[in-house]
Amino acid sequence: MKNKLEDLRKKILKELDKAKTGELLDELEIKYLGRKGELSNILRSIKDLGEKERGEIGQLANAIKTDVTAKFAEIKAEVAGKESITQFVDVTLPGKKIERGHLHPITLIQAELEDLFISLGFLVADGPELESDYYNFEALNIPKTHPARDMQDTFYIDKKNAAGEYDLLLRTHTSNVQVRAMQKYGAPLKAVGSGRCFRSEATDARHEHTLYQFEGFMIDKDINFSHLKGILELVGKKLFGPDTKLRMRPKFYPFVEPGTNGEYTCSLCHGQGCRVCKNSGWLEIVGAGLVHPNVLRAGGIDPEIYSGYAFGFGLSRLAQLKYGIDDARLAMSGDLRFLNQF
Numbered sequence: 066m067k068n069k070l071e072d073l074r075k076k077i078l079k080e081l082d083k084a085k086t087g088e089l090l091d092e093l094e095i096k097y098l099g100r101k102g103e104l105s106n107i108l109r110s111i112k113d114l115g116e117k118e119r120g121e122i123g124q125l126a127n128a129i130k131t132d133v134t135a136k137f138a139e140i141k142a143e144v145a146g147k148e149s150i151t152q153f154v155d156v157t158l159p160g161k162k163i164e165r166g167h168l169h170p171i172t173l174i175q176a177e178l179e180d181l182f183i184s185l186g187f188l189v190a191d192g193p194e195l196e197s198d199y200y201n202f203e204a205l206n207i208p209k210t211h212p213a214r215d216m217q218d219t220f221y222i223d224k225k226n227a228a229g230e231y232d233l234l235l236r237t238h239t240s241n242v243q244v245r246a247m248q249k250y251g252a253p254l255k256a257v258g259s260g261r262c263f264r265s266e267a268t269d270a271r272h273e274h275t276l277y278q279f280e281g282f283m284i285d286k287d288i289n290f291s292h293l294k295g296i297l298e299l300v301g302k303k304l305f306g307p308d309t310k311l312r313m314r315p316k317f318y319p320f321v322e323p324g325t326n327g328e329y330t331c332s333l334c335h336g337q338g339c340r341v342c343k344n345s346g347w348l349e350i351v352g353a354g355l356v357h358p359n360v361l362r363a364g365g366i367d368p369e370i371y372s373g374y375a376f377g378f379g380l381s382r383l384a385q386l387k388y389g390i391d392d393a394r395l396a397m398s399g400d401l402r403f404l405n406q407f
């Protein structure tokens with residue numbers, strides 16, 4: 066048995082020396098070390114030997130196995146090194162395609178509108194998503210106990226300020242940009258501000274807790290309702306085409322007086338009535354009005370000298386209408402099957 070083992074060791078090492086390719090080495094490995102390989106067979110038969118022999122032969126067989134396994138690894142590494150040098154590289158093969166990203170449908174509309182307003186001399190202002198109660202509500206003429214707060218329930222942050230009040234929240238609209246910009250730039254002022262807003266919504270196909278809005282406002286001497294109408298007509302034509310008509314109806318928003326609801330002729334049926342416009346021919350898009358004197362005052366602007374208009378609308382909703390997206394939740398889903406369509 067001892068001799069048989071020594072012979073096997075020699076035989077394996079000799080064959081290993083001759084093996085020049087990875088393929089041959091694999092074959093040898095199966096032949097000797099594989100489950101049904103010669104060395105494995107011997108190792109398996111050791112249990113049938115007498116007690117004395119079993120210890121001695123067992124030790125030898127295991128030593129040979131370790132030895133041979135190490136040699137296999139050594140030669141394999143050697144052969145692999147040589148093979149990789151001699152491997153043919155076809156430089157004419159097409160390369161791996163690098164996936165290029167693209168803009169999100171909401172970002173596309175946001176950029177389109179910003180371009181329009183920049184061309185009209187508006188500045189692009191910014192406001193924080195984590196906002197104070199003051200800029201999101203109070204400064205916009207929505208006092209603490211006012212029922213108008215119910216129109217926009219939000220996420221409050223569980224942290225008190227120095228006065229012991231919970232005054233941080235996720236902004237519910239981009240209107241928070243208004244008073245911030247007034248304080249920073251004063252009057253006259255033409256600005257837009259857009260971005261992410263949040264509402265405590267039970268989500269469904271028409272509601273999402275995270276949404277995008279676009280806000281615009283202009284403050285100067287003698288600004289009146291006709292200026293507002295003019296700019297909203299322009300926005301409608303830019304978004305939905307040159308034949309788009311605007312209709313304005315009264316609506317209450319605490320930060321404007323008078324307040325209005327702007328509707329455009331439905332871009333899908335051109336005012337004929339369809340499923341999207343609920344057969345009315347009109348799409349409710351924009352909230353707007355003349356800036357409330359209290360808001361101007363909060364911004365440090367004298368309402369006796371200056372007046373202004375403001376408007377705001379949902380970019381998420383616009384993207385839905387423009388691209389025919391039937392579920393509001395898709396925009397923020399991160400689902401590539403959806404996103405790759407743009």
Ligand code: DAH
Pocket residue numbers: 237238239240280281318320321351352353354375376377378
């Ligand atoms: N902030 C309002 C909302 O989220 C939209 C809005 C209405 C903005 C009237 C305005 C405005 O600037 O004047 O529903």
